[in-house]
Amino acid sequence: MASILKLATDRDCYAPGDLVNLVCTLHNVEIVTGLQLAVRFSRNEALFVTGSDGAQAHTAGGISAHDPPKASFSAETPLQSIVLWQSHMPSGTLLHPKPRSFAAQFVVPLDATPSVTLTDYSKAFIRYVFIAELTAVGGQRFRGACAIPVARPTPADNPPLSLVRLPKDFVTFAVEASLTLDKSVYKVGEPIHLELRVINDDRREVRGVRVLLEEVRNAHFLPEISRTTILASATPDGAVEPGSNKTFSIMLDPKDSVVFAPSTVSGCVQVEHFIRIHISPAAMFLSALVFSVPIDVAGRQRT
Numbered sequence: 001m002a003s004i005l006k007l008a009t010d011r012d013c014y015a016p017g018d019l020v021n022l023v024c025t026l027h028n029v030e031i032v033t034g035l036q037l038a039v040r041f042s043r044n045e046a047l048f049v050t051g052s053d054g055a056q057a058h059t060a061g062g063i064s065a066h067d068p069p070k071a072s073f074s075a076e077t078p079l080q081s082i083v084l085w086q087s088h089m090p091s092g093t094l095l096h097p098k099p100r101s102f103a104a105q106f107v108v109p110l111d112a113t114p115s116v117t118l119t120d121y122s123k124a125f126i127r128y129v130f131i132a133e134l135t136a137v138g139g140q141r142f143r144g145a146c147a148i149p150v151a152r153p154t155p156a157d158n159p160p161l162s163l164v165r166l167p168k169d170f171v172t173f174a175v176e177a178s179l180t181l182d183k184s185v186y187k188v189g190e191p192i193h194l195e196l197r198v199i200n201d202d203r204r205e206v207r208g209v210r211v212l213l214e215e216v217r218n219a220h221f222l223p224e225i226s227r228t229t230i231l232a233s234a235t236p237d238g239a240v241e242p243g244s245n246k247t248f249s250i251m252l253d254p255k256d257s258v259v260f261a262p263s264t265v266s267g268c269v270q271v272e273h274f275i276r277i278h279i280s281p282a283a284m285f286l287s288a289l290v291f292s293v294p295i296d297v298a299g300r301q302r303t
Contacts (some may be wrong), residue, residue: 004028005132005144009037013149013300014128016112019105020148024084024132027099033092033137037085038133041106043113046074047124047218047268049225058137073268080106084132104243106130108150113266115149116301118217119259124269151300152262158183166277166291173281174202175240188260188299192232192252196277199245204282206240212276213252215261220270231260231273262303263295273297 010021015255042276051073084102087093108128118124127147134142161181168176175198182193192213200206213232218225232252240246252275254260261271273295 005134005142007130007132007144007146009130009146009148011148013151014108015151015153016108017110018108020108022104022106022130024102024104025099026095026102026134026143027097028142029097031097032134032140032142034085034095034097035087035092035135035137036083037102037132038083039104039134040081041079042129042131043075043077043079043126044129045077045124045126045266045269046072048072049123070179075268079109079128082106106219111263112150113269114151114262114264114298114301116261116264116271117303118261118268118269118271124218126264126266126269147230147284149300152298154183154187156187158185160184160270163293166293168289168291170289173204173289175200175206175279175281175289177276177277177279179275179291179293181295185296185298187199188262188297189254189302191255192275192295194250194252194275196236196250197245197247198240199278200240200242202281203242205242206279206281209248209282210235210237210278210280210288211250211252212278213254214274214276216272216274217268218268220265229259242284260297262299262301263297 004027006025008023011255016021023037024037026037082104084104113126115128116126128150129145129147132144136142161184166177166179177199178197180195186192196209196211198206198209198233211234212230215229215231217227230252234250234252236248236250238246238248263273275293275295277291280288
């Protein structure tokens, strides 16, 4: 016996708090004694880490890996359920072959974490899924599913962000820095314009400055599998002499980055973004001194 359940939504992307208009189409080709048709809306998240021999672990709906993953985690959070149709008779209702449509409305939670799909050393995702299920006499169940992307928009009021003194974790070099960003929240893929002021109160010269936009994945859930990707970089010209200061105008443009996910910290799928400022002092230092500034990136993931 065959049955087809198809789901369709009115838009291709939603923001937290949005209304989702869903249409469920049932077209069975044989008679089904139906009991109930319901749709549930849930958030699914999962993390599967690549096996040691290079094999990969996949979700339950995919194929099994040759080698078990080093780590795996998955969870489903129910958000909303709606009964679209229910038989008035305990013995069920005969559903003759023909197409039928049912409409329903759902709401994306205001605190919804953005949809994300990560692929490299690990496979991880956050998805928002609708699953329709027709329950029939005899224990038969027919299912259909669809997923919707959820993305945070940038706020209408998005003022510049100024940090008059950046925190640092070094004391051996008397240099300070301040930073001004042209926005408080950035959209995935858009350029970041900033002004960096370096104050050199040391007797040694600042020989160079390098600024990076970095994406850090899963730094807290499983630190041993965390990954950092440089999305954009800039190296402004000019040294900062001892006892002086200098302001650099910099643009970080991640347009060439292939994958760029929004910022999210949720369960096993974590994506954070940082501006890293590398200050290179005198040659006696083996590595640059680093200032780190977290930033918020919203919008739909770019793949």
